[in-house]
Amino acid sequence: MSAALGFSPARVAEMLRKELRQIFRDPQLYRILFIAPVVQLLMFGYAVSTDVRHTRTFVIDHAGDAASRRVVEALTAGGFFDVVGRSTRDADLVTELDHGRAVVGLVIPPRFGADLAAGDASVQLLVDGTNSNVATVALGQAEGILSSLGVALVPPTISGETLVPPIELRDRAWYNPDLASRDYNVPGVVGVLLFLVCMLLTALAVVRERELGTLEQLMVTPLLPLELVAGKALPFALIGLVDLVLVTLLAVLWFGVPLVGSPLLLLFATVLFLLPSLGLGLLISTTSKTQQEAFMASYLTLVPAILLSGFMFPVASMPPLFRTLSLLNPLRHYLEIVRGIFLKGVGLPELWRAHLWLLALGVAFVGVAAARFQKRIG
């Protein structure tokens, strides 16, 4: 084949045009490409929240005096705790926690006011630990509120001194002063969606061609295998970039997530990230005979990739073995970059390592996929 001597950009462009025309003729695919990411971003943006507020609180007040009312008031003032019921019988609290109607129980003992005046009072907090995350956070909030109340409540007559706390923690949260979990999660969704779209659709598109038997038609054209791979993958890279713009705009304009860093660097990192994503898609397409099989294989790749990316569960909380394994996960590196750019506003000096990983993984995945592709065709 004399026509197949060198890599020809013109032939790739021709194939790209054919692919795009084919994609946009399918109304169903259109939906998957542009509507699904928007819907998913909205769903994730709202559902995936780890903020703990308005925790349902049940109060057992054995004292019923002014001091005990001040404790309850202080606890509910910030909006962190809502009182859902009161009683004077301890057994009621057990029932409420068992039924899950309350998550926190506050028990104020009898003669609380008198004890407090004497300088030695205590209250009890009971927390439903079923949701460990909510429990940890709520416990910290309640202890913080109650201990600063303890300082404020000291009657000066007893101690003879105006009491100051011996030591105080001043906290400042950088990058996300309100500690809104949405600002952390929404940029993460951008990464997950791109990964999903690029990998799954590339895999499906190639396998469909094989299913329909049109892959043979392509093989008899003068296209080189490498050109064929590029022509198959490029349209989805373009679509991925359009999705990036769409989803980023939505994140910033709709969810109000700050984009502190450089959008240009975000674009550059995304191009790097598309390489391993498309590579994985192609790799899956070389191992699957039917679209159904490709779908399953993509799914089996996606689940661990998302779980081990730091998207919802921090990489730092993984055991060392999995922390090391997650280095092979392109999504992990991309999320580090995306969050760094969105929230921290950092650039290449801090993120070069993650970029390098993406490039290396991209070259590796695309390389292996192209080699396997060539063998199957040849």
Place this chain on the structure above:
Amino acid sequence: MNLRRLFAVSRKEVLQLRRDRRSMVLAFLLPLLLLLLFGYAISWDVREIATAVWDADNTPQSRALLDAFWASGYFDEVARVDDAAAAGAVLDRSEASVVLALPRGFARNLASGETATVQALVDGSDANTATIVLAYSRAIVLGYGARVRLEGGKPPLPLHVQSRVWYNEELRSRNMIVPGLVAVIMMIIAAMLTSLTLSREWERGTMEQLASTPVTRAEVVLGKLLPYLAIGMIDVAATSAVGVLLFDVPFRGSVLLLAVLSFLFLLGASGIGIFVSAGSKSQLLATQVAMIVSYLPSLLLSGFMFAISSMPAPLRAITYLIPARYFLVVTRGIFLKGVGIEVLRGEALLMAIFAVAGVTLAVVRFKKEIE
């Protein structure tokens, strides 16, 4: 309804299933993978917090406070910094997730009875981790402050807080995840696997053969359901056993109650799977529809990982339509709280309704006739 015909359909389905590699992967490999990932690899427990120290005071007192941090077991020192720029840089490079800053004069203030301050600069980008880091820091600083007062001969602070955690005493996220995983794995089996059954017949053209036999609609649907119910129950038993034996998740309630309620949930969810399958003639489409209408919502909106109480009101309203929400209350109630039917009867009733509705919908929508 003829039981012999029903079992014949079941037997045929089992034969087909055994030959279908990807169904077997979904039925047994995926649950195993999820269990290993959730059990071993990922958690929300915040430990070994990478901490940078900016100790401008550098006195025995400041070091004693830092020692209290290290002794807690939550914080690991990874760097020392000595100015604000360096503190910012370690956060920027994500080398540390918190910087503890002890200003000059810390020990002097502590001795003179003025309030000494400690600053915690925390990387807030991961809001959840940051909130927990701050909660731990506050508790350690308070404890240290109380000790200093006692050692100085002053009366202790007037209000003590005694905290106790119930049901999951050590606050391990694994104890929350594994019972939830039972529900998620059931959704995979029930919705994704069963969504393939009828569309497989259409795709292979065997629906015509089925139509020419005397089996009724209900017999086909129920016969096809049976093998998946069996697989689902095996998966529930295996997941629970691995969770309890390998991952030390407590099991405080009744095994029988878990089995009965799991069966109800499985019945309803498989009914939905068949319902989806009856409407789509391609397996690919059926899996995708099943994933969007039942699997993803069960994962995101059931309270499996994200507390329903933290969601905005419209979304919270939608969660009432998701059966996995109720089943999750059941699994966590039985595993962790050890509660019985007297607490779970509301959920049990809703799941029974769901089971009847799921199977009825499947039978009604499935039409054997070839147009």
